[in-house]
Amino acid sequence: MPRKSSSKATKAPPASSIPEKAQVANWRNAENRNERGRLIHEALFTAAAEIVGERGYEDTSITLITQRAGVAQGTFYNYFESRQDILDQLLPRLGKEMLSYVGQCSRQGNTVLEREELGFRGFYTFLKIHPHFFRILNEAPSFAPRAYQAHIELVRSGYMRFLKRAMENGEIKGFDEREIEVAAFVMMGARLYLGHYAARVGDDNDPDIPDWVTQAYCKLISHGLIGGA
Amino acid sequence: MPRKSSSKATKAPPASSIPEKAQVANWRNAENRNERGRLIHEALFTAAAEIVGERGYEDTSITLITQRAGVAQGTFYNYFESRQDILDQLLPRLGKEMLSYVGQCSRQGNTVLEREELGFRGFYTFLKIHPHFFRILNEAPSFAPRAYQAHIELVRSGYMRFLKRAMENGEIKGFDEREIEVAAFVMMGARLYLGHYAARVGDDNDPDIPDWVTQAYCKLISHGLIGGA
Amino acid sequence: MPRKSSSKATKAPPASSIPEKAQVANWRNAENRNERGRLIHEALFTAAAEIVGERGYEDTSITLITQRAGVAQGTFYNYFESRQDILDQLLPRLGKEMLSYVGQCSRQGNTVLEREELGFRGFYTFLKIHPHFFRILNEAPSFAPRAYQAHIELVRSGYMRFLKRAMENGEIKGFDEREIEVAAFVMMGARLYLGHYAARVGDDNDPDIPDWVTQAYCKLISHGLIGGA
């Protein structure tokens, strides 16, 4: 009765051929103890981020992390409490980088719509620059749920500030504050989900959004899909 | 330097205290061999679905599944090829149930907007009835990516049929077909993401969507957020 | 410190591509119960012999045997006590066939030497006809030691009869009876070992002995290697 068919080893790609970066930071040349500590911490963090990006949280082992960081296994536990600890730190930190980058992009615009469009584009540009981030973000609900909730909260509050200002400016009408929050979530979901959409075509970890998608998205949020006069 | 604080075992709930359901189906009283086989298969499937719903794919072991189903470990392999096999079957089957249910709901409506609203509500009703589905769906990209892609495709094509008919009816204007697809993805993303929104308030696996959220969502997709006259 | 190198999976060949014979005997058409029983027994025995020949004792499972014999797993235990039971029966029966065949060959000769040469050749001919026998015999010391000892005893006693008659005829001189036994063992070892010799060149399970090897062997046992006048 077992299904013989297709799904064999349908899981994550083996990723054995992914070229591993050179050891992340040459902490052995550090000037003093503090500096050395900082560099090792950094090396471990970066190694973990890369590996999660390449192979997913599940296949990220301490062995792999320390090997790539160029330190001994035991050293890991001088910098992080546990495997889960470092996994939990990935999204918060990279998420903040993302928000900062996207915020900078967004602020170039003058109207809400312009800003949303620039933020939207900026998100996908960030993914290009940090190819590991998409997977780190996507798998976080499963593997670092607390961190994920915190990230969502951060994004939400940023969006809310942005949208409330627009309400005050009169650029958004007909929505009260809690409705605005719904919109914020829809827009957050759109970014993530259109990433998957891109993945339908291209590489899973390298979503590429064509221009007309951006425009369709903008059209949708500005005039709606259905009742558009 | 390690973070002593909060993050300890921030992942899945310890779960040893999760009340396990009684053995899922009393297959021992089956009338004949075929029936017994069916019941065991069912018991294994249901057990797996419940456990993934409660603890996530990663912590779903064969031991746990067979214990809950009330069969020996070896029995598992009479019904499924491997652990991955059963995990791969979860979403396809439950996903189809979901689509069928949501489709039925949606078809009660007369206009596109009504239908979308009913489908939207139906989705969350389904989550109430099948509290494990949300996590099974959410973690699928990481643990059953093939199944996930297939599911997305199914949802997308259903949505597209729905929206194209609306275009033909003249209920949707100003969007060409590929733009419609973008809208479809945004709407799919909205449902999932508002599930997380609900999770902010209530229980992670039991998203509850208040009425005004639905209405805000409908307002958004019908008139847009920004340019709304 | 582990050895990374060569020896990975150095063991038995996977043998998955070996063409499996059709189900061995169509016992379903048997005329009466006794006949059917006989046919099933035969089918199981033959299947086991083939599989041991192809994959070795270790990889010979009940599942494999019954599948090839075309009966259900449980049926096996109506005919044999256990897996070990059937493995123990392989060599005794096939060994007797071998002895009978080789004996017939040998008896065509007139002198001891002729007879030994014909027996020697006959042994390798038998291996050609029964390609499974070599492996069944070779692995028997590990997997069916009792059967192996019994086989050795059979061969030894045959050899002894043969050689003692030659002593009585005056064809062998200068050896007493227990020394004759040593010679018998050396000759038995030679046959087996030259099989391995052949395997150095050709296929492991298909030893092929060139003519000059036979002649060198005969020269050795007739005049000795060293003191040869």
Add this chain to the structure above:
Amino acid sequence: MPRKSSSKATKAPPASSIPEKAQVANWRNAENRNERGRLIHEALFTAAAEIVGERGYEDTSITLITQRAGVAQGTFYNYFESRQDILDQLLPRLGKEMLSYVGQCSRQGNTVLEREELGFRGFYTFLKIHPHFFRILNEAPSFAPRAYQAHIELVRSGYMRFLKRAMENGEIKGFDEREIEVAAFVMMGARLYLGHYAARVGDDNDPDIPDWVTQAYCKLISHGLIGGA
């Protein structure tokens, strides 16, 4: 129809009652890390050799090896790649020890015959000293075929050097080089097979060769069995 009789568990001895040696090396008292590593490696290797000698390759499990070596199961994998890895190393290493020992014995002699006799005796002395070697060697064709072929090759080439020198000295006449090789194989087979002969009488793993056997063997190879003038 099943054979109720004798053959029950005719295979390996039950072995639960085999007195296990004390933990092989008290590595806990090692002076430094390197030394400890060496001792553990040694303990694992020796444990494996002993167990294979007592119960055969098939029944040699990681659990058994590590228990006897007095280390945790996981420790095994710090020293060997896999179960097969250690099994593959047994014969090469012990085989070389054997050859070295036998070679030393042999070189005490002056004539070919003397040397062959001393080598022959030396082989059985080695078996006395290393009672596990016989089974390790005998079962190797089934369980470590690559290692076995390599061993055969080693023995063969040693024998060939020995015999060719004797040809050049004029101690062997009437054989060309490839015929010499046949003789080498016969002699290798004789040693192994007379081990089995001894096993008929004594303990399986402790072959004891009486003096007259050696002499009969020497007579056979020096003057031949049959045509002896």
Add this chain to the structure above:
DNA sequence: AATGAATGAGAGTTCATTCAT
């Protein structure tokens, strides 16, 4: 007598974590 699903002990292996050096 034939079936084939259920069983469960036991296998090899992985890996987060500890800790003596």
Add this chain to the structure above:
DNA sequence: GATGAATGAACTCTCATTCAT
């Protein structure tokens, strides 16, 4: 602080055997 070997619990999966039908 850095090291890396030792640990052992936990995992998935196999398969000889049993037994109700």
